[in-house]
Amino acid sequence: xxxxxxxxxxxxxxxxxxxxxxxxxxxxxxxxxxxxxxxxxxxxxxxxxxxxxxxxxxxxxxxxxxxxxxxxxxxxxxxxxxxxxxxxxxxxxxxxxxxxxxxxxxxxxxxxxxxxxxxxxxxxxxxxxxxxxxxxxxxxxxxxxxxxxxxxxxxxxxxxxxxxxxxxxxxxxxxxxxxxxxxxxxxxxxxxxxxxxxxxxxx
Amino acid sequence: xxxxxxxxxxxxxxxxxxxxxxxxxxxxxxxxxxxxxxxxxxxxxxxxxxxxxxxxxxxxxxxxxxxxxxxxxxxxxxxxxxxxxxxxxxxxxxxxxxxxxxxxxxxxxxxxxxxxxxxxxxxxxxxxxxxxxxxxxxxxxxxxxxxxxxxxxxxxxxxxxxxxxxxxxxxxxxxxxxxxxxxxxxxxxxxxxxxxxxxxxxxxxxxxxxxxxxxxxxxxxxxxxxxxxxxxxxxxxxxxxxxxxxxxxxxxxxxxxxxxxxxxxxxxxxxxxxxxxxxxxxxxxxxxxxxxxxxxxxxxxxxxxxxxxxxxxxxxxxxxxxxxxxxxxxxxxxxxxxxxxxxxxxxxxxxxxxxxxxxxxxxxxxxxxxxxxxxxxxxx
Amino acid sequence: xxxxxxxxxxxxxxxxxxxxxxxxxxxxxxxxxxxxxxxxxxxxxxxxxxxxxxxxxxxxxxxxxxxxxxxxxxxxxxxxxxxxxxxxxxxxxxxxxxxxxxxxxxxxxxxxxxxxxxxxxxxxxxxxxxxxxxxxxxxxxxxxxxxxxxxxxxxxxxxxxxxxxxxxxxxxxxxxxxxxxxxxxxxxxxxxxxxxxxxxxxxxxxxxxxxxxxxxxxxxxxxxxxxxxxxxxxxxxxxxxxxxxxxxxxxxxxxxxxxxxxxxxxxxxxxxxxxxxxxxxxxxxxx
Numbered sequence: 001x002x003x004x005x006x007x008x009x010x011x012x013x014x015x016x017x018x019x020x021x022x023x024x025x026x027x028x029x030x031x032x033x034x035x036x037x038x039x040x041x042x043x044x045x046x047x048x049x050x051x052x053x054x055x056x057x058x059x060x061x062x063x064x065x066x067x068x069x070x071x072x073x074x075x076x077x078x079x080x081x082x083x084x085x086x087x088x089x090x091x092x093x094x095x096x097x098x099x100x101x102x103x104x105x106x107x108x109x110x111x112x113x114x115x116x117x118x119x120x121x122x123x124x125x126x127x128x129x130x131x132x133x134x135x136x137x138x139x140x141x142x143x144x145x146x147x148x149x150x151x152x153x154x155x156x157x158x159x160x161x162x163x164x165x166x167x168x169x170x171x172x173x174x175x176x177x178x179x180x181x182x183x184x185x186x187x188x189x190x191x192x193x194x195x196x197x198x199x200x201x202x203x
Numbered sequence: 204x205x206x207x208x209x210x211x212x213x214x215x216x217x218x219x220x221x222x223x224x225x226x227x228x229x230x231x232x233x234x235x236x237x238x239x240x241x242x243x244x245x246x247x248x249x250x251x252x253x254x255x256x257x258x259x260x261x262x263x264x265x266x267x268x269x270x271x272x273x274x275x276x277x278x279x280x281x282x283x284x285x286x287x288x289x290x291x292x293x294x295x296x297x298x299x300x301x302x303x304x305x306x307x308x309x310x311x312x313x314x315x316x317x318x319x320x321x322x323x324x325x326x327x328x329x330x331x332x333x334x335x336x337x338x339x340x341x342x343x344x345x346x347x348x349x350x351x352x353x354x355x356x357x358x359x360x361x362x363x364x365x366x367x368x369x370x371x372x373x374x375x376x377x378x379x380x381x382x383x384x385x386x387x388x389x390x391x392x393x394x395x396x397x398x399x400x401x402x403x404x405x406x407x408x409x410x411x412x413x414x415x416x417x418x419x420x421x422x423x424x425x426x427x428x429x430x431x432x433x434x435x436x437x438x439x440x441x442x443x444x445x446x447x448x449x450x451x452x453x454x455x456x457x458x459x460x461x462x463x464x465x466x467x468x469x470x471x472x473x474x475x476x477x478x479x480x481x482x483x484x485x486x487x488x489x490x491x492x493x494x495x496x497x498x499x500x501x502x503x504x505x506x507x508x509x510x511x512x513x514x515x516x517x518x519x520x521x522x523x524x525x526x527x528x529x530x531x532x533x534x535x536x537x538x539x540x541x542x543x544x545x546x547x548x549x550x551x552x553x554x555x556x557x558x559x560x561x562x563x564x565x566x567x568x569x570x571x572x573x574x575x576x577x578x579x580x581x582x583x
Numbered sequence: 584x585x586x587x588x589x590x591x592x593x594x595x596x597x598x599x600x601x602x603x604x605x606x607x608x609x610x611x612x613x614x615x616x617x618x619x620x621x622x623x624x625x626x627x628x629x630x631x632x633x634x635x636x637x638x639x640x641x642x643x644x645x646x647x648x649x650x651x652x653x654x655x656x657x658x659x660x661x662x663x664x665x666x667x668x669x670x671x672x673x674x675x676x677x678x679x680x681x682x683x684x685x686x687x688x689x690x691x692x693x694x695x696x697x698x699x700x701x702x703x704x705x706x707x708x709x710x711x712x713x714x715x716x717x718x719x720x721x722x723x724x725x726x727x728x729x730x731x732x733x734x735x736x737x738x739x740x741x742x743x744x745x746x747x748x749x750x751x752x753x754x755x756x757x758x759x760x761x762x763x764x765x766x767x768x769x770x771x772x773x774x775x776x777x778x779x780x781x782x783x784x785x786x787x788x789x790x791x792x793x794x795x796x797x798x799x800x801x802x803x804x805x806x807x808x809x810x811x812x813x814x815x816x817x818x819x820x821x822x823x824x825x826x827x828x829x830x831x832x833x834x835x836x837x838x839x840x841x842x843x844x845x846x847x848x849x850x851x852x853x854x855x856x857x858x859x860x861x862x863x864x865x866x867x868x869x870x
Contacts, residue, residue, distance in 0.1 A: 016446055021454035026461065027376055063595060065417070065425035070590045072412070072423075079592030093598045098425040100670040101432050101444070103632045111600050115434060115444035136375060136415035137317055137451060144447045160375040160413060164454070242697055245690070269697050274686070275725040282679060282686035282722070286659070289677055289687075290694030308680055316679075419657050419675040420695060421704070426588060426606075427629075427673040433666060 008037040008167055010154075011147045019144060020164035027162045027171070034162060034169045042170065049155055049168055050089075050185040054192060056128035056153075059091040062112050066159065067133025068095055074175070081178035082132055088185045091130070094120060099138045114142040118149045131166065132157040132173070139163055157181075205266040207405040209240070212370045215406060216363070216466060221398035228390035231358040231397050232297065232323055233258035235365035236268070239321075240405040242292035243270040245283045249302040250335040251387035252325040256297050277302040281309035281322075288318040289430055291411030291418035293369065296320070299387055300327035303341040307348075313380040314349025314452050316431050317416045319372035319409070320380040322350075323365060327387040328565055336566020337387045339486060342514070343542035345382060349452045351459055352514040353467065354485040355385040359397045360512075367466040369406060375413045376458045384514075386537060389487040389568075456516050463513045470518035471525075475500075475507030479530045480581050482574065483509040483522070483547055488535050494571035495578055504582045511543070519550040526551035531558060531581045535574050539564045588654070602629055606673055612654035618645055618798045627653055631668035636830020638820030638837070639711075639738045641791040643668055646709060646736060646818075649801040650674075656705040656805075657695070659688040661714035664745045664822075665738055669709075682719030684710045685726035688733045696732075705805050708735045712753035713743045716772045720752075727781035727813045734808045735815045736801070737774065740822040748825035755845065760825070775849065778815035784856040785814040788849045792837040800850065806863060807856045814856075819846050 006023035021027075025037045033045030040048075053059050063082055070076045086093055096112045106113050108123035114134070121129060129152045131139050139156060143165035146152050156166035157173040170177065210219070215238060226234065232255035236244070244263065246256035263271035269292075274280035277298050284294040298306060303324055313320055326341055328334035345352060353368065355361040361383065368381035385391065411418035417428050434445045463470050474496070482492045489510040499506045509525060511518060526532055526547075534544040534557060544559035551557060558581060561573050589607050591599050605625040616624045627647040633640040643665060650656050653674055660669045662681035669676050679687045688708045695704040715723055715737040723735060742760060743749040750763035752772040759766050778786045785807040787800040797818065804814035821836050823829065828836055840846040852860065 016443070019450040019454035019457075021457040022450070027458060068592055068595050068599065069424035070587045070592045072587070075587075076592055079594050083594035093595070095595065095598050095600070097600055097603050098427045099432075100427060100429060101434055101436070101441070103630055103667075103671055107600075110598075116440040119440075135417060137378075138416075140415075140451045140454065141444065141447045144450060145443055148443070148447075160415070162376075243690070243693060270693050272693075272729070275721065278683065279686040279722050279725065282683035283690035285679055286677070286687035286690030286692075287694035288690075290657075290691045290698065292694040292697055294690075294694075309683070312680055417675070419677055419691065420698065421655050421657055421675050422588065422699075424588060426675065427671070428675050429660075429670045429672070430675075430677050432670040432678070 006037055008147070008165065010151045010167060012149050012151060013147050015148070017144060017148045025164040027164060028169070030172060033171065034164065036167050037164070045168055045170055046181050046184045049181060050188045052128050052153055052155065052168070053089040053091060053185060054189055058124065058126050059089055059128040059130070060124065060126045061086050061091055061093050061130045061132060062096050062134070063093060063132050064096045064134030064139070065098060066135065068097055077175045078178065081175040081182070085178050085182045085185065088182045088189065094124065096134055099135070114138040117142040117146050121146060121150045121152045126152050128153045128155065130155045130157060133159070136160055136163065140165055204269065207403050209407050210404045212406060212466070215400050215404055216367060219400040219404055221400055223396045223398050225394055226358060226397050227392060227394050228358040228361050228385055229254040229258055229392070231362040232365060233262055234397070234399045235362045236295055237262050237402055238400055238405050239295065239366055239369050240293060240408055241268050241295045243287045244268055244295045245272060245274045245280045246296065247274045247277055247280045247298065247302065249277070249299055251327055251391045252297045252299040252302065252323070255323060255325060255391065259295065277306035278309060281306040281313070284320050285309060285313060285316065285318055288320050289316070289419040291420050293409040294320055295322070297323035297325060299325040300329050300341055303345065304329055307344065310345065310348035310350055310380070315448065317378045317414070318380055319378050321365060321368045321372055322380065322382050324382050324384045325387045325391050326384055334566055337389050338538055338564050338566065339386060339536065340538040340540060340564065342384055343538065343540050346515065346542065346546070349456070350380040350382050350515065351456060352382045352384060353512060354514055355383060355390060356487060356489045356510065358390055358395050361385045361390060362397055362399060364467065366406070371459055371462045371466060373409055374462055375415055377455050377462065378415050379452070379455050379459065384486065386487045460516045463516065467512050470511070470513040470516065471521045472510040472512065473507065473525065476525055477528065478507030479505040480533065480578065481507045481509050481525060481529045482533045482535065482578065483511060483543070484535055485511040485514065485543060486537065488537055488569060491569045491571050492535060492574050495574035498571070498575055499578045499582070504578060506578055506582065514546070517546055517550065522547055522550040523552060526553070526556060529556060532556050533558050533577050533581055535560060535569060535577065536562045537564060537569065538562065611648065616648070618648045618794045621648055627673045628668065629671040631671050633664060633668055634824045634830070636823040636833050637664070638791055638823070638833045639665055639740050640668065641833070642738055642818045642820045643709070645791055645794050645797050646801055647672065649798040650705070650707070651802050651805050652703060652705060655703055656707060657691060659684045659691065659706065659708045661710035661719065662745070663711035663714055664740070665709060665711055682714050683722055684708045684714060684719060685733070685735060686722040689726050689729065689731045692731060692733050703809060705809065706733045707805060708733060710737065712737055712739045712741065713751045716752040716774050724777065724781050727778060727783055730782055730812045732808050733813060734804045735813065737817045739817055739819050742822050742825045744822045744825050775815065775817055775851070779851050782813060783815045784812035784853040786851040788817045788819065788847065790819040790837045790846065790848070792834045793848065796848065803860060807859060811853070811856045811859050
């Protein structure tokens with residue numbers, strides 16, 4: 001396979017999958033997004049995210065420290081937008097409160113850790129996982145491990161420039177973009193009422 | 204502090220009216236740092252680097268930097284700038300030769316910690332025996348530390364590359380240290396016309412809160428944060444985390460490619476790419492090769508020149524493509540080990556096309572005639 | 584610290600793991616709590632992986648409870664047993680290399696002064712004896728020569744414990760350890776004296792056997808470093824694992840050494856620091 005043909009798909013991909021960036025996958029420019037390694041218009045990615053979230057058996061959001069803690073102006077607004085999106089998608093939240101290798105071990109039922117995110121995904125049988133508010137370095141560390149060892153479909157809602165190692169990534173995600181995504185999810189959910197209701201029941 | 208106007212990198216690099224100054228490479232370092240909005244610089248003497256950091260000290264005294272001091276050794280200096288960088292400020296330092304080796308443990312630590320430090324490496328030979336003279340052998344050791352590496356041909360390159368290095372280093376998707384390498388004495392101690400932007404302009408400040416890792420300032424989440432933790436338990440989980448972390452450094456190097464294209468206008472510069480024989484070189488060896496290529500072309504030889512500006516990321520696709528149509532590739536170098544030749548061989552499809560050398564080292568100059576002899580042999 | 588650094592974003596209170604909720608509701612930041620209050624507030628360190636009976640682990644708990652302003656403290660550590668615990672500590676902390684901690688701290692302190700000129704930002708180095716007196720001695724002393732405004736705390740367990748019990752500069756003379764098969768041939772390095780001569784404004788030696796005194800010394804060291812100059816605290820915390828005593832014998836061992844005179848509690852305060860502390864502590868008294 002040549003570099004440009006590399007597709008970022010759910011795993012398990014193998015013992016040590018490569019970084020997608022090293023296989024030729026480039027981050028999107030403003031207004032664009034990445035879906036499975038291909039650059040697409042951002043609007044297409046919003047639709048795809050909504051589709052994946054609504055079709056999921058067990059979609060889970062993994063908010064990181066950048067959004068869990070109201071450390072900076074604007075975070076509380078973004079946090080609110082994340083919570084609204086989670087509700088619209090009928091998803092659950094499992095936080096990534098920090099990045100430490102935790103001693104003696106994490107409780108995979110209630111938290112996720114970038115050094116071994118696979119444990120939380122396996123434990124909770126998560127089929128769609130959404131990263132938001134995680135520092136880019138740790139998100140990338142985690143996303144590769146997830147692709148390597150699990151079949152979880154990963155989505156990264158990045159406040160900076162996105163993540164090649166997620167199956168879908170948005171960039172420059174702020175509260176407004178989260179609200180736009182929530183609208184898309186709600187619209188699609190209304191078009192497919194059975195699916196959305198089912199998701200809510202499961203909670 | 205001196206009053207300077209913050210402008211966009213694009214304005215400073217490409218739009219601002221430039222003025223020509225007849226200056227040395229060391230002075231070009233000073234002129235770059237004058238416009239780089241550097242917060243803190245740490246210095247330590249080693250020939251042929253010393254003068255560049257004297258001059259940075261001079262502009263600190265004039266109010267172009269907020270903080271400057273002399274460290275106690277290169278290992279300490281590299282740790283001092285690392286501490287400052289983790290504290291969220293823009294830093295600069297410089298070293299060369301034995302200083303590079305003394306500090307060596309810090310370079311992979313910088314890259315692993317995602318520190319956007321810019322360091323000028325003004326290269327020289329390493330012991331033993333002791334030599335203060337030009338040699339690029341230290342670059343062989345630096346290739347796999349994870350830092351980005353640019354190689355300046357001239358004082359003009361040195362000025363441009365240092366300024367651009369800050370912008371590339373600090374991109375949130377890159378966020379890696381950048382080494383700007385220049386051949387000691389040949390660049391640092393010779394004078395040339397250098398076009399510089401007005402001194403009252405400077406780069407925008409560094410934003411630690413756009414970084415891919417938290418600043419260590421007790422102002423950013425999360426509070427329970429170690430830079431950087433041990434990932435060393437004896438189990439697969441720890442190995443996989445460390446491996447993924449290392450891969451992320453490689454990935455960040457790849458992401459730098461588009462910025463090297465944007466700001467350095469390519470990883471290579473090519474003259475006569477269609478030629479049957481190509482000389483591929485970096486640093487001042489490009490200048491020596493250019494002389495030889497000009498003479499050879501006058502004599503009717505089908506020869507071209509490839510100047511490699513970025514060694515990390517390495518222009519492997521560019522070189523692979525160039526090598527496809529070339530019959531022979533000549534790689535002259537200022538070091539004994541031929542690290543550039545190895546790199547090129549790893550990129551091309553047919554390694555038998557690559558002719559390593561001529562090489563000189565230990566301070567010897569490369570007369571263009573020696574490159575020309577090699578060209579004649581290869582064109583025969 | 585920005586006030587909101589310890590505020591959970593609305594909507595996430597319920598999902599935040601319990602150790603963080605406790606840190607927010609009952610942590611030490613912004614409050615007047617110290618070692619006497621241990622057990623009544625949420626400590627900065629979570630569970631740690633150090634050996635049972637580790638005196639260093641105890642020392643670390645006490646140091647963290649003694650920080651005068653944890654919400655504005657950044658710690659620099661170094662390779663060794665203590666760095667295994669630091670991942671679990673709820674203040675920003677740095678592990679760079681083995682031995683370069685005081686150089687990292689020098690750069691960090693200067694950076695934080697540039698970024699936050701109107702705020703107190705305490706930079707505290709906490710490293711083992713190997714990191715401080717052997718591999719890092721050059722950078723430790725140079726930071727004192729330069730009068731960096733940092734506090735250096737050595738956790739003196741008298742051995743390279745993390746690598747498996749090798750002789751360090753702080754091992755007692757005559758001790759048989761790995762790499763000292765015939766016993767150590769020179770005495771403990773006199774780092775407190777060196778610190779005094781190298782420019783430290785405040786120098787103290789203490790052990791976790793005297794928690795209140797340790798607290799007072801750590802606080803004095805950090806407060807002096809803010810205003811006067813570099814400070815040094817050496818904390819004697821012998822290693823049960825490598826010196827092969829039982830986990831419950833740690834404090835006895837310290838007291839025994841104190842009786843023998845091979846460990847002494849000492850304090851040196853420079854005249855300038857004395858004046859500073861007198862004013863500060865006098866003012867505290869009046870409150």
